[in-house]
Structures are given as structure tokens and as C-alpha cells.
Amino acid sequence: MDTPTRWNSTYLMIEKAMEYIRAFDSLAKQDSNYTYAPFVKDWEKATVLCKVLKVFYDATMVVSGTSYPTSNLYFHEMWKIKITLHNESSNADLGPMIVVMKTKFNKYWYDIYMNLAIPVILDPCFKFKYIEFCLKQAFVNDPQPRIDRVRKTFRSLFNEYFSQLNNDNNNNFSQETGQDHSQMITADDDIFGDWDDHLNEHRQDPVTTELDRYLNESPISRSGEFDILKWWSANSSTYPTLVAIAHDVLAVSASTVASESAFSMGGRILTDFRSRLSVKSVEALICSQDWYRGSDSHWRRMGAITDLVDLRDTEIESPLA
Structure with a gap:
């Protein structure tokens, strides 16, 4: 059944119901006591609502991924939601409801767009030009202060890493x-x-040279097979400071689902009959099981992460630390 506080459950419920439109109509014709069949207008509303909620569902699936970086994908998913709410807010039937959704979304959008933009700049397929393009659409009246703020923040971050x-x-x-x-x-x-x-x-100034060289180069062509970790690993000698930033920023998960899912298996490892395992043994069991379930591409990404870590002469910290 539908969960009022989770829109994804609403989407899944409506999506499944729409597969049985003919069944509802047939039942209404065959059983005179069945008076709950939705009208054509109801199905039209459900179609629009399903279209809107699908964007939220897809965004949840993307940012909850565990075998690829998600911080650089968060901005794109939130942008899809923003565009969808804007386009559907004029709908005659569902407009008032969508306007409320849009208002709540914008409340958080204005607070977090800065944090979402930084990882996108580190994506060579988009860089700062894409952020500038989107912010001009998001803040039509006066976008320049927002654009300058993102640029200043990223440059300040770069200077800090370069100095260190x-x-x-x-x-x-x-x-x-x-x-x-x-x-x-x-x-x-x-x-x-x-x-x-x-x-x-x-x-x-070497600080200006490396950053400007990266930003001034045209974004690379987008591809479904593009691996951002491998790209930064291959270009580490060209952008030594930026690769250090990418190492830290891209490691941040857009959602806590991944960590919660990984460590929820701890209860199945530490049982009443096996409760004296050391911390290292528990860590090894949890990580080994997670990696074993991963695909080959996951192992390649792990190798790319290791390459980035090695470039900074640091050690991979324990997930349980």
C-alpha cells in the first residue's frame, strides 16, 4: 500500500495499477456491485502524476548506487526534478499539488545547489560551463552572483589544496x-x-595555470561507458592538484543508503554463536562479501580509487575507523 511520507511508494503503486486499466474496466462491466473502478479522468491524472513521481524514483535509484561515484550525479538528478516540477506546475488538474511540491523542493534547492555544483565541475564531461548554463536558467532574474559564488568557492578550494x-x-x-x-x-x-x-x-602563477587550463578546455564527449575515476587516474600528472580534490570529493556518497546497506549485514555476521570475532575479521568479512557481490566494473573502479590514493601517498582507512 501507499506510504504517505514516501513518494516512491506512491509511484510504484500507481505504476503497477496502470498495468491493469483494462482489468478494472472489465470488472466494472461484469460485476454490478463493483463501484470503485477509476474513471477515464482519474487515469489521466494518474498518468501525469506517475510521470512526475518517476523522476523522483529514478533519482533515488541513481544516487543510492553502491558500485560507482554518486556525488557527481546528484546535481543532474536534482535538475531533472526541478525541470519536471516547473513544466508540470501549469497542469490544470494537478497544478496546485505540484506547486506545493515545487515550493518544498526549492526550499532545499537554494540551500544545497552550491554543494551539488562542486562535483559536477570535476566531471570532465560538464565542468563549470554546464553549471553556468544551468544557473542562468535557475536564477533568471540575477544569475551572476550565484555563478560568481560557485566560481569563487571552487577556486578557493583549489588554492587551499594547492598550498597544502x-x-x-x-x-x-x-x-x-x-x-x-x-x-x-x-x-x-x-x-x-x-x-x-x-x-x-x-x-x-601555477595555481591559475592548472585550474584555468582544465576549465578552458572543452568538455569531453559524454558516453555511457565513461568512468570518471579512471579518467582522473589517467590525467593525474596533468592536473595534480585537481586530482587530489577529485579523490576527496568524488569519494563522498550522495546518499547514506550505501553505507547502511553494507553494514546492515553486520547482524548476520555477529550472532549469538559467533560473537568473538575481532574488528579486523568483521571488517574483512563485510568488505569481502560486498566486493564479491560487485561486478567486474566495480573491481576496476576500486583499482582506479587505489591509483588515486597512491598518487597522494596516503593509506586507505578502515571502513570501520
């Missing part, structure tokens, strides 16, 4: 050589010291 990675590299170099790199350049016995200072003053 640069500091880490300098510290590693100093530890290996036992010398201060800045002292080496400005040493009195270096006859090229003035020349190095001149180059440093006129050298193009």
Missing part, C-alpha cells in the same frame, strides 16, 4: 636534502641568483 600539496612537497624535499630550498636559490655564491629572482617575479 606544495607545502608537503617542500617539506619532503627539505627532509631529503637537509637544506632549505629558498636558501639554495638566493645563496651569495650562486651567479644565477638574480636571474632566478627575475623568473620568479614574472613566472605565470
Whole structure:
């Protein structure tokens, strides 16, 4: 039966009922006591409502995925919902209800569009140009402040990562050589010291170079077989700072369903007859079962994630940590 607080259950109920339109009509003709058959107008309303709710259902399925990154897909699914509600709000029969849905959706949209936009910029199929294109439609009256805010936020994030990675590299170099790199350049016995200072003053900012090079390049062609993790792994040497951001941002799940589903099996592993397993054993059993159920593409994605991690010389933390 329908669950009033979950629109997906409403969609599934109506979708299944519409498969039996002829059965309802036939029963009404054969049984005079059956007076509950929907009228033609009711089925027309159900068709429109089913079309609207299908967008929510599809979005739920996409962002609840467990074998692919979902943070970069969230914006697209929310945008589909926004467009659908906008188009159907003028419907003569269901318009008032859809307007209420649209109002509630916009309440959260204005608060989270910034967080949804950042992962899309890291998708080479869309980048910042797509975000700019959508925001101009979403905020028709005055889109520029919103666009500038997203651009400023992403650039600030980039600068923070660049500074951190640069500091880490300098510290590693100093530890290996036992010398201060800045002292080496400005040493009195270096006859090229003035020349190095001149180059440093006129050298193009590397922070601007990498980010602008990525954003100015045209988005790559969209493909159903595109693997965003593999793409960043292959382009890690070209965009060392951006790949560090992608490593952290794309790892964020758009939904908590994935983690809840993975660890809900814990109750079947730790039972009354097997309750003395160590933390590492439980972790190994849960992860092994999850990976075993995954497809080959899931294993390839795991390899891409490992490549990104290795590039930053970090360790994969325990899921139970």
C-alpha cells in the first residue's frame, strides 16, 4: 500500500495499477456491485502524476548506487526534478499539488545547489560551463552572483589544496636534502641568483595555470561507458592538484543508503554463536562479501580509487575507523 511520507511508494503503486486499466474496466462491466473502478479522468491524472513521481524514483535509484561515484550525479538528478516540477506546475488538474511540491523542493534547492555544483565541475564531461548554463536558467532574474559564488568557492578550494600539496612537497624535499630550498636559490655564491629572482617575479602563477587550463578546455564527449575515476587516474600528472580534490570529493556518497546497506549485514555476521570475532575479521568479512557481490566494473573502479590514493601517498582507512 501507499506510504504517505514516501513518494516512491506512491509511484510504484500507481505504476503497477496502470498495468491493469483494462482489468478494472472489465470488472466494472461484469460485476454490478463493483463501484470503485477509476474513471477515464482519474487515469489521466494518474498518468501525469506517475510521470512526475518517476523522476523522483529514478533519482533515488541513481544516487543510492553502491558500485560507482554518486556525488557527481546528484546535481543532474536534482535538475531533472526541478525541470519536471516547473513544466508540470501549469497542469490544470494537478497544478496546485505540484506547486506545493515545487515550493518544498526549492526550499532545499537554494540551500544545497552550491554543494551539488562542486562535483559536477570535476566531471570532465560538464565542468563549470554546464553549471553556468544551468544557473542562468535557475536564477533568471540575477544569475551572476550565484555563478560568481560557485566560481569563487571552487577556486578557493583549489588554492587551499594547492598550498597544502606544495607545502608537503617542500617539506619532503627539505627532509631529503637537509637544506632549505629558498636558501639554495638566493645563496651569495650562486651567479644565477638574480636571474632566478627575475623568473620568479614574472613566472605565470601555477595555481591559475592548472585550474584555468582544465576549465578552458572543452568538455569531453559524454558516453555511457565513461568512468570518471579512471579518467582522473589517467590525467593525474596533468592536473595534480585537481586530482587530489577529485579523490576527496568524488569519494563522498550522495546518499547514506550505501553505507547502511553494507553494514546492515553486520547482524548476520555477529550472532549469538559467533560473537568473538575481532574488528579486523568483521571488517574483512563485510568488505569481502560486498566486493564479491560487485561486478567486474566495480573491481576496476576500486583499482582506479587505489591509483588515486597512491598518487597522494596516503593509506586507505578502515571502513570501520
